[in-house]
Amino acid sequence: MSLDLSSVIAATTQWLIRAYPAADGAVNAALAETQARQAVTVAARLRYSTTTDVALTTTAGPGGSYRLDWLVDAEPYEIRGPDGVWRTCVDEVVASWAAALLTCSTLASEAVAALADCARTAGSPREFRRLTEPDAHDCQAAPLMRHPDLMARVVELHRPQLLERLGLLRSDDQTSTSAV
Template sequence: MLTLIAYEERLRLSLDLASVIAATTRWLVRAYPAADGATNAALAEAQARQAVTVAAWLRYPTSTDAGLLALAGPGGSFRLDWLADAEPYEINGPDGIWRTYVDEVVASWAAALLTCSTLASQAVAALDDCEHGAGTPGEFRRLTAPDAHDCRAAPLLRHPDLLALVVDLHRPQLVERLRRLHSDDQTPTSAV
């Protein structure tokens, strides 16, 4: 059970990443829209938000990392838009503002999680090593164990071929991050 201080710290860290999570989620659901209907849109957004949240927490696991992101900025969606063949947007227009908060690495990692359930489960398990997400695996069921409704709602968002260009941008770094987190958990059993 989280203590009140641990919960407040987790909430503060999540707020530090809230703009990046919101913008990157928005980019994913606009680039890979849900099936028709309000329920499908809500289910697809929930899946995207869970994937982006896990990716952001793994990418920026400490308050220092989140603080550095706030100083440097996430980079924006320009290259992602080009890869997804999205319509060009006006930098100074209304679309330009939220797109500056999109984090390319987080979007790539989230796309990888959405298209590979094994990777998603490993990523959620690795959250125990982050300041953000200790003890939260149940919060990400739509990501790690999508039901038939989830899959029907987001066929584009979970299609490995459609997301391949975005996934391939930074998947190796995600795999390496998970490998390092997993190996840090291992203790040697013998000196052989």
Template sequence: MSLDLSSVITATTQWLVRAYPAADGAMNASLSEAQARQAVTVAAWLRYPTPTDAALVALAGPGGSFRLDWLVDAEPYEIRGPDCAWRTWVDEVVASWAAALLTSADLACEAVAALADCPHAAASPREFRRLTEPDAYDRRAAPLLRHPDLMAPVAELHHPQLLERLRQLHSDRTPTSAA
């Protein structure tokens, strides 16, 4: 089975950078997109941790951006409009989890650490420094993506589920003592 979540990652990243645009300039746009992509990748790997999970979302689709668009008061998009195709691959839970990771470095570090034994990480090792340790350039490039108050409506949508997933992954890795 495929570990490919590229459609979900690409579409959800696109949604985040359109909903929360970068500061002016091409370099800022690139840095902002890199941060969003790292957060979305971590969130997608947490949400769909196994090859079976990834195959199922590829088969069924993630649900689309309609509720997210409504939440951030974006223009409604026509079902048959030019934006239709990629918007159908936006995953609301992944966007919510990515928003939470972008606004909390501690949570982002915990999430990246939780992926140590993840099949996705084994299949394609990644470096998530822009997510976990953003420098001054990263923060200036993506002030909206990193702003906790502005991101709160999206981040809070599925925050309890993110914390539960991290708790589960942590408890799965914690050895139990035999008495």
């Protein structure tokens, strides 16, 4: 996979941690950012699973955070302002999928497992431990990002597509296994 998704991952992570801030303290901020980045990375790899997908996103752009900001009642931002640059790189679908993964560790584990089964996006499931197996410190650091009710509006935007993507990946794995 191309590294061109790095700006989408960074911007979408930034949006999540600004919309759903960490508990007070530097350690909590670091833990919350790590969890958000892991969720966004998994979501981006699921969403843009081919080099063609990545190339199209790089060319057309991910869409920006305007609708997400409206949805969570964030202050409107000026495209020409300092926040405008990174906010244009936010991907709404990736943010929604990441929110779904952050609020359901079972779904997060399924998503990471689906990635591990795909050669083109393979990664160690341990690399996403804070997402799939959050401990008490992780949950205390990111109480807003981990709260299903608070994240529901963002999750519900594109949750059906996430479930469909995971179902397709599972059925692809079963097809290739049964063909052997």
